[in-house]
Amino acid sequence: MTGPEIERRLARVEAHLAIQQLAFRYALAVDARDLDAWVGCFHPDVDMGRAGRGREVLRRHIAPMLRTFHRSVHHITGHRIEWQGTQRATGTVYCRAEHEVDDRWIVMAICYFDDYACVDGEWLFTRRRERHWYAADVTDRPQAVGFADWPPAGRPALPHSFPTWQTFWGDDAPVPHAKGHTTP
Numbered sequence: 001m002t003g004p005e006i007e008r009r010l011a012r013v014e015a016h017l018a019i020q021q022l023a024f025r026y027a028l029a030v031d032a033r034d035l036d037a038w039v040g041c042f043h044p045d046v047d048m049g050r051a052g053r054g055r056e057v058l059r060r061h062i063a064p065m066l067r068t069f070h071r072s073v074h075h076i077t078g079h080r081i082e083w084q085g086t087q088r089a090t091g092t093v094y095c096r097a098e099h100e101v102d103d104r105w106i107v108m109a110i111c112y113f114d115d116y117a118c119v120d121g122e123w124l125f126t127r128r129r130e131r132h133w134y135a136a137d138v139t140d141r142p143q144a145v146g147f148a149d150w151p152p153a154g155r156p157a158l159p160h161s162f163p164t165w166q167t168f169w170g171d172d173a174p175v176p177h178a179k180g181h182t183t184p
Contacts, residue, residue, distance in 0.1 A: 011086070018123045019116055020079050023093045026125070027074035033066060035059055043117060043126045068152045069099035069106070087118040098138070099150070106150045109133040111158055131157040 001009075022041055029038035039055040039062075048057045078094040093112040098105060115127040134142035135153035142149075147156045159165050 012083070015086075015089075015118065015123065016081055019081050019089060019091060022116070022123050022125065023076050023079055023091075023112070023114075026128075027076055027095070030066070030074055031072050035063060035066075038062065041125055042128075043119060043124045046126065065152070069101045071100040073098045081116075089116045089123075090114060091116060101150060104150075105138040106135055106153075107138050108135045108150075108153060109158075131161055133158045 025037065026041045028034075029041065039059050042055060042058055044055060045053050046055060046058050047053055048061060051057050051061060075096045075098075076093060077096060079091060080093075081089050081091045083089050091112075091114040093114060095108075095110040095112060097108045097110055099108070100106075110130055110132045113129040113131065114125055116123050117126045118124075132153060133156055134147040135150040135156070136142045136145050136147070137149055140149060148154070
């Protein structure tokens with residue numbers, strides 16, 4: 001291997017580790033309610049759609065959401081990164097999140113779909129989309145509550161939003177029933 005090849009590979013490894021740490025920094029910032037650190041994980045000109053652009057717009061959006069639960073613990077359980085050149089990447093992050101909501105302990109299985117960019121040597125989110133399989137109290141089976149027992153989380157998009165899900169199951173996809181039982 002040549003010097004430039006080793007340098008290129010080392011830069012890729014360092015970038016990979018920095019992106020993985022970004023997911024951990026995000027989780028820690030949420031759990032610590034550190035809004036400065038949280039918005040600092042995002043591109044300075046983050047696009048918030050109709051609400052506008054920038055970290056202050058993002059802060060105004062997230063602060064009320066973080067008040068819908070008291071304690072939280074976000075466990076990052078896996079991270080896949082795909083490169084889009086040397087300064088951009090996409091990723092998928094698996095997470096088990098736990099939230100104290102009044103007298104309940106809500107558990108969620110989450111998958112984040114991320115876009116990353118390197119800005120002035122720092123890897124940041126340019127976009128982060130959260131989708132989940134379920135949100136249920138720790139004392140319930142997700143099927144027993146229709147996979148959606150915490151209104152702020154919304155209806156679960158997974159696994160049905162994976163592009164290969166319907167292709168795999170076709171017309172034989174299991175159909176959930178009212179009490180959580182499924183049939184093929």
